Amino acid sequence: MPCIGAVLTAATRALSHTSPSPRLDAEILLSLALDKDRAHLRAWPEKQLSPEQHRQFQALLQQRLSGIPIAYITGHREFWSRDFEVTPDVLIPRPDTELLIELALALIPTDATDSLLDLGTGSGIIAITLAAERPHTGITATDISAKSLAVARRNAQKHSTNTIVFSESDWFDSLPYGAPFKLIISNPPYIDAKDPHLTQGDIRFEPEHALIAARQGLSAIETIADNARNYLSKPGHLLIEHGYNQQHAVQSIFKALNYQNIKTHKDLSGQARVTYGQYFA
Numbered sequence: 001m002p003c004i005g006a007v008l009t010a011a012t013r014a015l016s017h018t019s020p021s022p023r024l025d026a027e028i029l030l031s032l033a034l035d036k037d038r039a040h041l042r043a044w045p046e047k048q049l050s051p052e053q054h055r056q057f058q059a060l061l062q063q064r065l066s067g068i069p070i071a072y073i074t075g076h077r078e079f080w081s082r083d084f085e086v087t088p089d090v091l092i093p094r095p096d097t098e099l100l101i102e103l104a105l106a107l108i109p110t111d112a113t114d115s116l117l118d119l120g121t122g123s124g125i126i127a128i129t130l131a132a133e134r135p136h137t138g139i140t141a142t143d144i145s146a147k148s149l150a151v152a153r154r155n156a157q158k159h160s161t162n163t164i165v166f167s168e169s170d171w172f173d174s175l176p177y178g179a180p181f182k183l184i185i186s187n188p189p190y191i192d193a194k195d196p197h198l199t200q201g202d203i204r205f206e207p208e209h210a211l212i213a214a215r216q217g218l219s220a221i222e223t224i225a226d227n228a229r230n231y232l233s234k235p236g237h238l239l240i241e242h243g244y245n246q247q248h249a250v251q252s253i254f255k256a257l258n259y260q261n262i263k264t265h266k267d268l269s270g271q272a273r274v275t276y277g278q279y280f281a
Helices: 004-015 022-034 038-043 051-065 070-074 095-107 125-133 146-158 201-205 219-228 247-256
Strands: 076-079 082-085 115-119 138-143 165-168 181-186 232-241 260-266 272-279
Touching (some): 004 051, 022 038, 022 051, 022 070, 082 146, 095 272, 115 125, 125 138, 138 146, 146 165, 181 219, 219 232, 219 247, 247 260, 247 272
Parallel strands (some): 115 181, 181 232
Antiparallel strands (some): 076 082, 260 272
16 A cells, blocks of 8 residues: 555645645645544655555545535635534635624624624624624624525534524525614625636535626625615624625725725735725614
């Protein structure tokens, strides 16, 4: 049987044509097959795999070579230094979304008891992270997908954020009309159905209902911004993640709906990513 070092070298070479991070992918998959951390691989490069370990690794490798995202193969992805369960029923957490967390935390004092709403919660990363960082805040999280909510509930239990109220809802539909939230936050679908990125990389395997929106990817953002006015306390804050090229369109939506102090924030790569608006009345 081959040793750890040889297996990693061969897998890295094989993945170099399909993955932007072939060595990392190979290490993650081998760690999963061996039930060891990546430090173990580096410490024992000459250690031989058992036949069963080799078969399991090759099966995992074939999944990755077919394009299946690492997060869906392992069932996990880190976000804000916490480990979250991820399944094909939810979007894969991305570093760009941490900007939403940074902006939300800046709006919520440490001891705040205000209520906030996370729309389209998916795996629950936004609601759960905010609940962990601001434990006195009341948080409601909605999603149209019951399967997504099941993942979010398991993640909430894992991170002991059991005060979050999860609700199966098409945006605001299941919420009491006029329920006052100090902050409404969302990472909604914002990709146009004709966008070529939908046929590339990990995004090919992610749920379409969480990715695609009508009207050049703006329909969900329009719906949220419009209806949020009936659910925000006065004044209240709205934060929405969007595509890198949608800054001006989203700002125009906010302005037409009488939001004030509108500002778009850039992500770590310098792309316009989150637009903020404040609603008074």
